[in-house]
Amino acid sequence: MTSPGKTEVTQGNPASTPxxxxxxxxxxxxxxxxxxxxxxxxxxxxxxxxxxxxxGMLEVxxxxxxxxxxxxxxxxxxxxxxxxxxxxxxxxxxGKILGADVINVSVSASSVSKGESLYNTALTLQAMQxxxxxxxxxxxxxxxxxxxxxxxxxxxxxxxxHAHPTQALLDLFxxxxxxxxxxxxxxxxxxxxxxxxxxxxxxxxxTMMGAEVIVCGPPTLLPVGWKPGKSPxxxxxxxxxxxxxxxEAVTGADAVMTLRIQRERQDAGHLPDMREYxxxxxxxxxxxxxxxxxxxxxHPGPMNEGVEISSEVxxxxxxxxxxxxxxxxxxxxxxxxxxxxxxxxx
Amino acid sequence: MTxxxxxxxxxxxxxxxxxIDRVADVLFSNGRIDEITGAPLATIPEGHSxxxxxxxxVAPGFIDLHTHLRDPGYEWKETLESGTRAAARGGFTTVxxxxxxxxxxxxxxxxxxxxxxxxxxxxxxxxxxxxxxRGRHGKTLAPMGEMADAGVIGFSDDGDPVExxxxxxQALGYSSSLGLPIINHxxxxxxxxxxxxxEGHVATRLGLPGAPASxxxxxxxxxxxxxxxxxxxxxVPHVSTAASVxxxxxxxxxxxxxxxxxTPHHLTLSDAWVYGMHGEVPDVISPTAYDTNTKVNxxxxxxxxxEAVIAALVDGTIDVIATDHAPHAATDKVCTFNExxxxxxxxxxxFAQVMQLVHAGTISLPDLIARLTSRPAExxxxxTGSLVKGSAADIVLLDPGVAWTVSAQDFVSLSRNTPxxxxxxKGRVSATLFGGRVVxxxxxxxxxxxx
Amino acid sequence: xxxxxxxxxxxPDEIRRALARISHEILERNAGDxxxxxxxxxxxxxYIARRLAANIEQFEGFAPPVGSLDPRLYRDDPEQASVHPxxxxxxxxxxxxxxxxxxxxxxxTGRTVRAALNALSDFGRASRIQFAALVxxxxxxxxxxxxxxxxxxxxxxxxxxxxxxxEVDEIDQVDLVRLSPVGAGA
Numbered sequence: 001m002t003s004p005g006k007t008e009v010t011q012g013n014p015a016s017t018p019x020x021x022x023x024x025x026x027x028x029x030x031x032x033x034x035x036x037x038x039x040x041x042x043x044x045x046x047x048x049x050x051x052x053x054x055x056g057m058l059e060v061x062x063x064x065x066x067x068x069x070x071x072x073x074x075x076x077x078x079x080x081x082x083x084x085x086x087x088x089x090x091x092x093x094x095g096k097i098l099g100a101d102v103i104n105v106s107v108s109a110s111s112v113s114k115g116e117s118l119y120n121t122a123l124t125l126q127a128m129q130x131x132x133x134x135x136x137x138x139x140x141x142x143x144x145x146x147x148x149x150x151x152x153x154x155x156x157x158x159x160x161x162h163a164h165p166t167q168a169l170l171d172l173f174x175x176x177x178x179x180x181x182x183x184x185x186x187x188x189x190x191x192x193x194x195x196x197x198x199x200x201x202x203x204x205x206x207t208m209m210g211a212e213v214i215v216c217g218p219p220t221l222l223p224v225g226w227k228p229g230k231s232p233x234x235x236x237x238x239x240x241x242x243x244x245x246x247x248e249a250v251t252g253a254d255a256v257m258t259l260r261i262q263r264e265r266q267d268a269g270h271l272p273d274m275r276e277y278x279x280x281x282x283x284x285x286x287x288x289x290x291x292x293x294x295x296x297x298x299h300p301g302p303m304n305e306g307v308e309i310s311s312e313v314x315x316x317x318x319x320x321x322x323x324x325x326x327x328x329x330x331x332x333x334x335x336x337x338x339x340x341x342x343x344x345x346x
Numbered sequence: 347m348t349x350x351x352x353x354x355x356x357x358x359x360x361x362x363x364x365x366i367d368r369v370a371d372v373l374f375s376n377g378r379i380d381e382i383t384g385a386p387l388a389t390i391p392e393g394h395s396x397x398x399x400x401x402x403x404v405a406p407g408f409i410d411l412h413t414h415l416r417d418p419g420y421e422w423k424e425t426l427e428s429g430t431r432a433a434a435r436g437g438f439t440t441v442x443x444x445x446x447x448x449x450x451x452x453x454x455x456x457x458x459x460x461x462x463x464x465x466x467x468x469x470x471x472x473x474x475x476x477x478x479x480r481g482r483h484g485k486t487l488a489p490m491g492e493m494a495d496a497g498v499i500g501f502s503d504d505g506d507p508v509e510x511x512x513x514x515x516q517a518l519g520y521s522s523s524l525g526l527p528i529i530n531h532x533x534x535x536x537x538x539x540x541x542x543x544x545e546g547h548v549a550t551r552l553g554l555p556g557a558p559a560s561x562x563x564x565x566x567x568x569x570x571x572x573x574x575x576x577x578x579x580x581x582v583p584h585v586s587t588a589a590s591v592x593x594x595x596x597x598x599x600x601x602x603x604x605x606x607x608x609t610p611h612h613l614t615l616s617d618a619w620v621y622g623m624h625g626e627v628p629d630v631i632s633p634t635a636y637d638t639n640t641k642v643n644x645x646x647x648x649x650x651x652x653e654a655v656i657a658a659l660v661d662g663t664i665d666v667i668a669t670d671h672a673p674h675a676a677t678d679k680v681c682t683f684n685e686x687x688x689x690x691x692x693x694x695x696x697f698a699q700v701m702q703l704v705h706a707g708t709i710s711l712p713d714l715i716a717r718l719t720s721r722p723a724e725x726x727x728x729x730t731g732s733l734v735k736g737s738a739a740d741i742v743l744l745d746p747g748v749a750w751t752v753s754a755q756d757f758v759s760l761s762r763n764t765p766x767x768x769x770x771x772k773g774r775v776s777a778t779l780f781g782g783r784v785v786x787x788x789x790x791x792x793x794x795x796x797x
Numbered sequence: 798x799x800x801x802x803x804x805x806x807x808x809p810d811e812i813r814r815a816l817a818r819i820s821h822e823i824l825e826r827n828a829g830d831x832x833x834x835x836x837x838x839x840x841x842x843x844y845i846a847r848r849l850a851a852n853i854e855q856f857e858g859f860a861p862p863v864g865s866l867d868p869r870l871y872r873d874d875p876e877q878a879s880v881h882p883x884x885x886x887x888x889x890x891x892x893x894x895x896x897x898x899x900x901x902x903x904x905x906t907g908r909t910v911r912a913a914l915n916a917l918s919d920f921g922r923a924s925r926i927q928f929a930a931l932v933x934x935x936x937x938x939x940x941x942x943x944x945x946x947x948x949x950x951x952x953x954x955x956x957x958x959x960x961x962x963x964e965v966d967e968i969d970q971v972d973l974v975r976l977s978p979v980g981a982g983a
Binding site for chain 1: 539545546547549550551552553554555556558629630631632633634635636677680681682683684685
């Protein structure tokens with residue numbers, strides 16, 4: 001856990017706010033970030049700064065009066081080209097607590113369904129002078145495309161199979177609360193890694209913070225070349241270990257994360273059926289007991305109870321699923337605040 | 347404009363068909379080659395105008411077996427005129443146009459119409475490839491005989507593979523009597539399943555759906571067996587994988603009547619180009635990643651595949667270099683990677699791209715030129731691709747060592763879809779002559795040597 | 798940005814005496830009101846508030862609760878405010894109808910105090926809010942005035958006041974620092 005003391009070492013004199021001293025600090029610790037497209041654009045210090053701010057945001061979230069003027073007068077637009085209630089509401093709540101006006105655009109309600117290109121949608125939002133775009137799209141790289149064409153910061157709220165950086169940040173935040181420093185901690189991710197943007201961003205985030213990541217899933221749902229005994233380091237993923245047997249993968253883990261399995265994987269022939277998946281890869285009481293005592297059990301939601309996670313452990317003492325959701329709002333507040341409050345310095 | 351009689355002076359003349367590689371003069375008149383001298387002439391022959399080729403390579407005009415001219419039907423992307431202007435700039439004096447036009451070139455009437463319009467609009471030779479099946483739907487054979495009579499040089503459903511094995515068998519069997527090749531896009535669609543780039547670690551990192559390299563080899567294996575069965579002539583377009591190369595190599599050893607081509611991009615660009623950093627593997631996937639101008643079918647492959655296709659080109663397993671020139675409008679590329687159209691605009695950069703192999707010492711310049719001239723001419727069975735006396739004065743002047751920077755804005759093609767925009771390449775086409783007429787002159791704007 | 802210490806404006810003893818005096822003044826001004834709460838502004842204001850509370854306990858026998866407050870989200874200059882992480886605000890008791898003393902290390906433009914007042918109002922309606930600062934260096938940009946001051950130090954705009962406290966720094970000391978003209982100004 002990063003204490004305020006540690007932060008102060010890097011900042012020199014944090015009590016001397018710019019206001020009090022009449023100058024901008026020359027040692028800014030917040031990321032000089034234009035967009036949040038994925039974890040890879042953040043340094044370890046950036047991630048720590050975001051998580052530190054999320055601590056403050058979490059406190060705001062717990063207040064009776066959940067409203068601050070931090071982003072008063074800013075307009076944040078969420079554009080979701082893919083159904084998602086949870087993530088969109090999380091961003092909306094985060095923006096509103098910070099005092100921004102949040103406008104939600106969903107596919108069915110927008111001209112997207114009339115065949116307007118993403119390019120023109122981006123230019124339209126740009127012309128409306130929005131201050132930040134929170135975007136989810138079924139195509140990997142869609143936020144990158146939009147970021148090329150708009151001035152406003154773009155927050156990737158999930159693109160195709162590629163990335164879901166705020167989910168990874170909230171997972172880090174949750175793990176930091178539970179485990180403290182993640183350096184050397186063993187985190188096991190079980191499930192459909194091939195199609196999972198959550199897994200991709202989490203692997204980047206966890207390895208960046210020094211964790212050892214164990215990946216386990218059906219061979220048909222792992223990226224090509226990810227085989228037990230082979231290190232995907234040569235594929236650009238360092239410090240990731242593939243273990244074929246789920247019991248072995250979970251044994252001794254400091255935390256276990258299970259991923260949502262989509263029914264369409266069965267239809268596409270990746271899996272025989274959900275029952276077999278549940279038997280072979282589902283996290284249940286017996287398997288969770290193989291992890292370290294009290295190891296937090298995570299799930300990015302929404303859960304298929306009885307498939308990748310049994311109801312018993314989903315709502316058991318080790319489950320941190322609801323904590324993840326609450327932390328998600330705090331982390332998204334920190335991200336929106338960081339990106340939107342940078343103003344017009346560019 | 348040249349006069350009737352012209353001499354190209356002091357160039358290094360490379361004509362693979364005749365085994366010529368020497369500094370000499372090339373004389374032509376009335377659009378036909380008269381002579382390649384044994385050595386540069388002491389004096390300019392009387393009545394000849396002069397093109398100075400000192401320091402340049404003089405070679406037969408290039409032949410492209412695989413071009414998309416988009417005309418009729420998609421004239422905002424390319425036309426017979428713009429496409430052949432791009433060809434001329436790239437040193438190509440013969441281009442073979444694919445039938446994926448609208449209407450589709452699947453009958454003699456439309457073939458004859460395009461030939462007639464090409465005579466009017468095109469500035470280099472346009473040869474046509476007819477569809478294998480009606481409407482390129484893969485169901486029933488198109489009237490191949492009629493189209494052969496109208497002048498097509500082969501048959502292809504272009505980007506649509508003939509999926510039905512029996513239809514492919516019949517196509518190979520039927521065309522064998524016509525002596526023309528079947529060119530089948532080798533892609534097993536059930537393995538591609540929505541893949542938009544090469545399956546591999548780049549796709550994993552970018553989260554893009556991958557198409558396995560084996561989707562190509564699986565289809566080539568079938569086509570080779572059917573060629574063996576029928577005795578038909580098979581030409582495999584744009585070979586891109588190590589496994590495909592092995593299959594073609596083995597088939598040639600078995601005596602199957604097969605030829606193969608490779609594109610400049612599959613020889614030089616790996617799937618890392620999708621990162622949008624000109625082939626570099628970045629630490630951070632930047633907003634410029636997901637470069638839609640790298641989306642092409644077959645997709646850009648791994649380094650190992652590139653090495654395999656280069657080796658196959660060198661050892662002759664792959665016969666020719668063809669461009670698969672696929673012009674697309676901005677709207678087809680200014681979108682997400684998934685949405686983008688397949689295809690790269692190649693004609694104007696092709697020579698400079700493949701010159702990288704010569705500069706790297708992988709292939710000799712004469713051999714490279716053979717894969718752009720004499721070898722495709724042999725596949726066509728046409729009297730082109732050589733500077734032999736009496737043949738058409740289709741000639742390129744090449745400056746193999748000069749560096750230039752690709753600028754898509756300056757393309758003479760109507761489209762700009764190249765991933766090489768801003769990239770500096772070494773090797774340029776200085777001038778192109780078609781039937782003795784200058785159709786491209788890179789020096790015209792500066793020195794005015796040819797005018 | 799280069800900077801050099803011009804002079805020490807408060808020694809450890811002077812800091813201790815100033816805080817003792819402020820503690821007495823707070824007690825005097827809020828005579829007998831055991832509902833008093835001290836709220837320090839993150840981060841050094843919090844340490845000063847704790848020292849004041851300890852003094853008050855010593856002098857009077859009761860320890861007023863100490864809260865900590867990060868007014869960053871209430872600032873009107875978010876471009877600069879986002880430089881440091883937002884810290885949690887902690888108000889241990891209800892502010893409703895209690896006197897509050899807001900505490901910070903340096904009073905300068907007054908904008909931090911303005912933001913802190915807005916933030917405080919989200920936690921309840923205090924009966925009265927007063928403000929204590931260890932150093933007042935002048936240059937106010939808002940109509941804000943401290944109720945308790947350790948020391949008034951006239952400064953130039955290109956000077957900085959560095960408050961060092963043993964809780965986070967090696968010593969108790971207040972330095973006046975001059976910025977050299979090179980580097981990025983505000």
